[in-house]
Amino acid sequence: MDIRTIEWKNKSIKIINQTKLPLKLEYLYIKDLKTLWRAIKELKVRGAPALGAAAAWGVYLGIKDSKAKNFADFSKDLEKVAKYLASCRPTARNLFWGIERMCSIAVRNQQEPVSLIKKLLFKEAQKIIEEDRQTSRRIGRYGAKLIKDKDTILTICNAGILATIDYGTALGVIYKAKEEGKRLKVYACETRPLLQGARLTTWELKKKGIDVTLICDSMAATLMQQGKIGKVIAGADRIAANADTANKIGTYNLAVLSHYHKIPFYIAAPHSTFNLRIKTGKDIPIEERNSKEVTGLFFKRPITGRNIKVFNPAFDITPQHLITAIITDKGIIRPPFIKNIVKILK
Amino acid sequence: MDIRTIEWKNKSIKIINQTKLPLKLEYLYIKDLKTLWRAIKELKVRGAPALGAAAAWGVYLGIKDSKAKNFADFSKDLEKVAKYLASCRPTARNLFWGIERMCSIAVRNQQEPVSLIKKLLFKEAQKIIEEDRQTSRRIGRYGAKLIKDKDTILTICNAGILATIDYGTALGVIYKAKEEGKRLKVYACETRPLLQGARLTTWELKKKGIDVTLICDSMAATLMQQGKIGKVIAGADRIAANADTANKIGTYNLAVLSHYHKIPFYIAAPHSTFNLRIKTGKDIPIEERNSKEVTGLFFKRPITGRNIKVFNPAFDITPQHLITAIITDKGIIRPPFIKNIVKILK
Numbered sequence: 001m002d003i004r005t006i007e008w009k010n011k012s013i014k015i016i017n018q019t020k021l022p023l024k025l026e027y028l029y030i031k032d033l034k035t036l037w038r039a040i041k042e043l044k045v046r047g048a049p050a051l052g053a054a055a056a057w058g059v060y061l062g063i064k065d066s067k068a069k070n071f072a073d074f075s076k077d078l079e080k081v082a083k084y085l086a087s088c089r090p091t092a093r094n095l096f097w098g099i100e101r102m103c104s105i106a107v108r109n110q111q112e113p114v115s116l117i118k119k120l121l122f123k124e125a126q127k128i129i130e131e132d133r134q135t136s137r138r139i140g141r142y143g144a145k146l147i148k149d150k151d152t153i154l155t156i157c158n159a160g161i162l163a164t165i166d167y168g169t170a171l172g173v174i175y176k177a178k179e180e181g182k183r184l185k186v187y188a189c190e191t192r193p194l195l196q197g198a199r200l201t202t203w204e205l206k207k208k209g210i211d212v213t214l215i216c217d218s219m220a221a222t223l224m225q226q227g228k229i230g231k232v233i234a235g236a237d238r239i240a241a242n243a244d245t246a247n248k249i250g251t252y253n254l255a256v257l258s259h260y261h262k263i264p265f266y267i268a269a270p271h272s273t274f275n276l277r278i279k280t281g282k283d284i285p286i287e288e289r290n291s292k293e294v295t296g297l298f299f300k301r302p303i304t305g306r307n308i309k310v311f312n313p314a315f316d317i318t319p320q321h322l323i324t325a326i327i328t329d330k331g332i333i334r335p336p337f338i339k340n341i342v343k344i345l346k
Numbered sequence: 347m348d349i350r351t352i353e354w355k356n357k358s359i360k361i362i363n364q365t366k367l368p369l370k371l372e373y374l375y376i377k378d379l380k381t382l383w384r385a386i387k388e389l390k391v392r393g394a395p396a397l398g399a400a401a402a403w404g405v406y407l408g409i410k411d412s413k414a415k416n417f418a419d420f421s422k423d424l425e426k427v428a429k430y431l432a433s434c435r436p437t438a439r440n441l442f443w444g445i446e447r448m449c450s451i452a453v454r455n456q457q458e459p460v461s462l463i464k465k466l467l468f469k470e471a472q473k474i475i476e477e478d479r480q481t482s483r484r485i486g487r488y489g490a491k492l493i494k495d496k497d498t499i500l501t502i503c504n505a506g507i508l509a510t511i512d513y514g515t516a517l518g519v520i521y522k523a524k525e526e527g528k529r530l531k532v533y534a535c536e537t538r539p540l541l542q543g544a545r546l547t548t549w550e551l552k553k554k555g556i557d558v559t560l561i562c563d564s565m566a567a568t569l570m571q572q573g574k575i576g577k578v579i580a581g582a583d584r585i586a587a588n589a590d591t592a593n594k595i596g597t598y599n600l601a602v603l604s605h606y607h608k609i610p611f612y613i614a615a616p617h618s619t620f621n622l623r624i625k626t627g628k629d630i631p632i633e634e635r636n637s638k639e640v641t642g643l644f645f646k647r648p649i650t651g652r653n654i655k656v657f658n659p660a661f662d663i664t665p666q667h668l669i670t671a672i673i674t675d676k677g678i679i680r681p682p683f684i685k686n687i688v689k690i691l692k
Contacts (some may be wrong), residue, residue: 032503067532080380125448192536192564210405214640214655215657217538217563218596221596225663242420250565253566253568257602294562302369310559311533312562
């Protein structure tokens with residue numbers, strides 16, 4: 001399977017429309033910033049690392065036709081684009097990381113002509129894509145060491161090919177373990193409300209020949225009670241300096257269950273997901289999304305009556321003491337986290 | 347709101363078709379046993395106490411046209427009906443309780459003419475209905491003592507009017523507390539896969555004027571982390587002699603979360619839900635249901651690809667050490683459960 005979640009093609013950002021999966025593999029060619037903004041908001045492209053790449057291409061898309069003749073003017077255009085993109089989704093760190101990295105390339109080359117800065121920005125976005133491919137594979141290599149033959153792994157949401165460029169973080173660990181010849185069984189939480197586990201994770205794991213069983217989110221506890229889960233591996237949208245981790249709603253639930261059942265609980269994420277200026281999870285902004293995601297069962301006919309109040313946070317915070325280790329592209333980080341995060345990421 | 351989940355009308359069992367709620371309040375008039383069997387299987391009528399009543403009327407429906415002239419023949423017909431009804435759903439204790447109670451009426455009156463036995467069975471079913479109404483209200487009275495003004499209660503599935511005749515067990519406690527003038531806030535877990543919380547609990551709580559907020563099952567942990575849940579109250583499908591409790595899948599998850607967050611976790615159920623011959627939860631049979639309930643999002647278009655493996659247990663077992671107390675129609679049972687269950691239920 002040679003699938004790329006996001007790439008530059010025909011003067012546009014080519015993405016898989018993930019809201020159509022698994023029933024249809026549809027590609028979108030995005031030629032303007034507003035369409036990209038909507039695509040990110042509507043989760044046509046999603047997953048923290050993929051959002052880093054989407055943001056980078058988004059910055060390029062936003063400034064490539066800038067009419068600025070000097071850096072001062074160009075900088076104003078760039079800032080507008082950056083601000084607009086950053087307003088799209090508040091939690092995923094990689095989105096901001098991608099924007100910041102692009103902006104710093106411009107600033108570092110401000111003495112160059114605008115036309116060259118544009119070219120450098122194009123190259124930087126390509127570099128981010130290529131780095132993500134390597135990063136995922138490095139996470140896979142480190143993480144696979146934790147996986148035993150005949151292991152059973154529980155995961156939530158989608159931290160795979162579709163959340164990165166072409167390999168994955170949590171699922172990258174699984175792919176690498178499989179490449180090493182280990183026999184695995186994976187349980188995928190469906191991940192309400194938007195069912196990324198049911199729609200995306202089962203789709204890509206099956207394509208990769210991994211034995212996957214789908215469960216509703218509320219069934220994980222029973223599997224653990226029955227001794228059927230060897231470890232939990234989840235992705236991350238943002239990790240604070242103390243290792244508190246924001247990830248898809250339901251992750252904290254799994255962390256508490258793992259703690260109670262004495263099951264190792266791992267986070268897998270690239271270094272770009274860390275936000276060391278944020279000390280703890282308390283300061284990570286949590287996106288609350290439209291109530292219709294809950295009352296309308298994935299944008300279809302209503303399932304509740306009208307005007308039912310809904311609480312719909314897209315993410316939750318798993319406190320660091322519930323995390324066994326964080327699998328990164330620079331190595332596996334174990335407690336004490338505050339010390340070891342700095343040591344390994346430096 | 348004067349709603350009855352199940353009653354005898356026009357020579358048929360009149361039920362609310364709960365699969366149509368909340369979009370449509372449709373009544374079904376069931377005139378034969380096979381239709382009732384299917385209605386129970388497809389959850390058109392559901393909820394442990396309501397199933398006790400449905401089973402009782404089912405027995406009557408099954409034997410009312412028996413051509414038996416003596417008890418020996420009648421008994422064979424009755425046994426066939428009982429066996430058929432008992433094959434419908436394996437977990438809910440009340441289904442068997444209803445059947446057994448009807449059968450014992452027949453046995454106790456075996457010297458009477460068959461026509462009279464039929465009449466006595468009709469009366470017994472009516473009595474079960476009337477008793478359930480009182481039982482729910484007694485549970486409500488005992489349970490309401492545990493509720494404080496401005497309390498916030500989390501519940502799962504539907505243990506309300508629609509799970510009983512007209513009041514509820516877990517929700518009965520909430521109705522009674524509200525009648526006593528207490529201000530309450532309720533969070534309802536949507537309860538995947540069949541969404542009884544989203545469809546039924548929000549519907550009846552709203553009709554009763556209770557402040558209810560719907561969440562996905564995976565969001566309960568976050569609410570508890572934020573200190574927003576005062577207590578959890580769930581119903582039960584079967585309770586073993588040691589208080590291990592089978593209830594809707596996801597209940598055990600909430601029990602573990604409550605334990606971790608030091609939140610009281612209550613079960614509310616009538617005495618007919620107890621099965622004292624079963625020592626622990628290990629011996630409670632758990633119904634596993636069709637995988638399409640998970641892959642097809644409540645019987646609509648598929649959300650996963652084809653042939654995705656699914657684990658779909660309808661219930662889970664909450665071990666007794668995670669239960670703060672059981673609210674019954676005979677009083678509140680607290681640990682040590684083995685001793686106190688016998689003492690209070692006797």
